[in-house]
Amino acid sequence: MARRADTAGILAGNRISIARAISLVENDDPEAEALLRTLFPSTGTACRIGITGPPGAGKSTLTTRLAAAYRREGKRIGIIAVDPTSPFTGGAVLGDRVRMGDVELDVGVFIRSMASRGNPGGLSKATGDAADILDASGMDIILVETVGVGQSELDIARAADVTVVVLVPESGDAVQAMKAGLMEIADLFVMNKADRPGAEQAVQALSSTLMFRQADLPLPDVLRTVASEGKGVEEVLLAIAAFRDRIEADGTQARRRRERMETRIAEIVVSKVRRQLWTPARRAELTASVEAVLRGERTPFDVAHDLIERIGPVS
Amino acid sequence: MARRADTAGILAGNRISIARAISLVENDDPEAEALLRTLFPSTGTACRIGITGPPGAGKSTLTTRLAAAYRREGKRIGIIAVDPTSPFTGGAVLGDRVRMGDVELDVGVFIRSMASRGNPGGLSKATGDAADILDASGMDIILVETVGVGQSELDIARAADVTVVVLVPESGDAVQAMKAGLMEIADLFVMNKADRPGAEQAVQALSSTLMFRQADLPLPDVLRTVASEGKGVEEVLLAIAAFRDRIEADGTQARRRRERMETRIAEIVVSKVRRQLWTPARRAELTASVEAVLRGERTPFDVAHDLIERIGPVS
Numbered sequence: 001m002a003r004r005a006d007t008a009g010i011l012a013g014n015r016i017s018i019a020r021a022i023s024l025v026e027n028d029d030p031e032a033e034a035l036l037r038t039l040f041p042s043t044g045t046a047c048r049i050g051i052t053g054p055p056g057a058g059k060s061t062l063t064t065r066l067a068a069a070y071r072r073e074g075k076r077i078g079i080i081a082v083d084p085t086s087p088f089t090g091g092a093v094l095g096d097r098v099r100m101g102d103v104e105l106d107v108g109v110f111i112r113s114m115a116s117r118g119n120p121g122g123l124s125k126a127t128g129d130a131a132d133i134l135d136a137s138g139m140d141i142i143l144v145e146t147v148g149v150g151q152s153e154l155d156i157a158r159a160a161d162v163t164v165v166v167l168v169p170e171s172g173d174a175v176q177a178m179k180a181g182l183m184e185i186a187d188l189f190v191m192n193k194a195d196r197p198g199a200e201q202a203v204q205a206l207s208s209t210l211m212f213r214q215a216d217l218p219l220p221d222v223l224r225t226v227a228s229e230g231k232g233v234e235e236v237l238l239a240i241a242a243f244r245d246r247i248e249a250d251g252t253q254a255r256r257r258r259e260r261m262e263t264r265i266a267e268i269v270v271s272k273v274r275r276q277l278w279t280p281a282r283r284a285e286l287t288a289s290v291e292a293v294l295r296g297e298r299t300p301f302d303v304a305h306d307l308i309e310r311i312g313p314v315s
Numbered sequence: 316m317a318r319r320a321d322t323a324g325i326l327a328g329n330r331i332s333i334a335r336a337i338s339l340v341e342n343d344d345p346e347a348e349a350l351l352r353t354l355f356p357s358t359g360t361a362c363r364i365g366i367t368g369p370p371g372a373g374k375s376t377l378t379t380r381l382a383a384a385y386r387r388e389g390k391r392i393g394i395i396a397v398d399p400t401s402p403f404t405g406g407a408v409l410g411d412r413v414r415m416g417d418v419e420l421d422v423g424v425f426i427r428s429m430a431s432r433g434n435p436g437g438l439s440k441a442t443g444d445a446a447d448i449l450d451a452s453g454m455d456i457i458l459v460e461t462v463g464v465g466q467s468e469l470d471i472a473r474a475a476d477v478t479v480v481v482l483v484p485e486s487g488d489a490v491q492a493m494k495a496g497l498m499e500i501a502d503l504f505v506m507n508k509a510d511r512p513g514a515e516q517a518v519q520a521l522s523s524t525l526m527f528r529q530a531d532l533p534l535p536d537v538l539r540t541v542a543s544e545g546k547g548v549e550e551v552l553l554a555i556a557a558f559r560d561r562i563e564a565d566g567t568q569a570r571r572r573r574e575r576m577e578t579r580i581a582e583i584v585v586s587k588v589r590r591q592l593w594t595p596a597r598r599a600e601l602t603a604s605v606e607a608v609l610r611g612e613r614t615p616f617d618v619a620h621d622l623i624e625r626i627g628p629v630s
Contacts, residue, residue: 151466152465269623273588302352
């Protein structure tokens, strides 16, 4: 097995091995499973931090600053950016050269963008796989940045030990965040660009909005940052640490990891079933059947029924 | 079958029957399939228009204006809003009372919000089902508004006869749109809020960006609107009509409907498999297995393997 060598490379923190492994999971390569299975016993030590919020809130800048601050503590950092509007994912496009600067060159930080489209095994599964690879490679902190709009994207942000929701003091931002489902997943709020006019009112509005959260959820802290200048970043680190201590003490951490594992296994199941389901033969059958449906001779439900009735045991 | 009665109601355009049927598909109710199967022969006549773009671009306002303009032509309109930041979806929350006004009260318009989370059968499938129900009920035009960020959300916007991407003249909007995958799915661009400073530059920037589209895609029109004042809306209608004529003549329409049907059947297959897969017994087995994984005795892959090896023929 050619992958054996890579396993050792990943466990030793070799960047090329890590990058190659993430490509495997991104492409839903059949080899990926054996690799992830081997790596699994080495996972579970990294702290996974989800960073989300609307486009333009400054998530990437805050992520960069958090990474730099953790580096100063000697931590090794993995960053997974699944935000399609993030400068990490498309920095080279059209001269939009916003980049991580110093942090990117630091060998203690590994940055990886995940395409938010075209992950055949599912975006959420691919991100979980990538986080496992980074975890096994010895990263202490894994920052997962996703845009806070979209079903899959929010699920990814939620699959973390701590979920940070970044907002900006713009009219209606808190209301939009609430509608988009950001309120329920936030463990910690960051009001970024807090030097803008209206920032204090926005924090007040957010705090009022939080009254509408489910009663059993603890009230999250609301912090203020100016990420572009690094202001307030240390406070975010402290708040994350305090939150982690609290959820470890009260059992929330254990419950979350249990739920996360349950979701992860379910994703693996669905991914395996999908691979078995869409054999080239069945794909061809689907394409051929469509014509009969379009001619009105059959319904899509009949075709779907035929396609799956011959599914045998999935392995 | 209690649903039989509803089928007649839907075909007759009864609003309560329609609303009830959409709730069935939204909840992935097992009864939904029989209903959709019965309705299927009555679908295929409505024109489906996807309206997407970043949050704050004015998609809901434009949707309202388009609906009103089509109403003046005597068309019956169905609106499906899957944008979590849309005023249609959360209008009652926190006093944010933006509403469709006159259009909402008009019996020729049916508006339905779909939650962007928690559709057990998948958001894209539920939206397709809802569009089929509206189509069968005699709607001429189905407007599907989704936020233009997020994997599932973009797929929904793309599953239309015409996909309209709405942007605003804000710095970097075109670049962000490109990264988010909006460029590839647009049949027509609308630069909304075109009375703002910088609108012309934004249109120019967008046109330059369009050079980067795949070479085989035709260059889409870029229209200007001030949707809040109804300006430019008639031109959008004309452009949509011209686009439809063109794709009907050149075979694109037929190809798209074929592709859409293929996707739809695949979604039905996945939804059926999922229902068979997650029996209460298997759910319980999953929950029980997680403990062994967390204790490090098993890997999630072993558990996934056990869960699916006993899947029999799916019906």
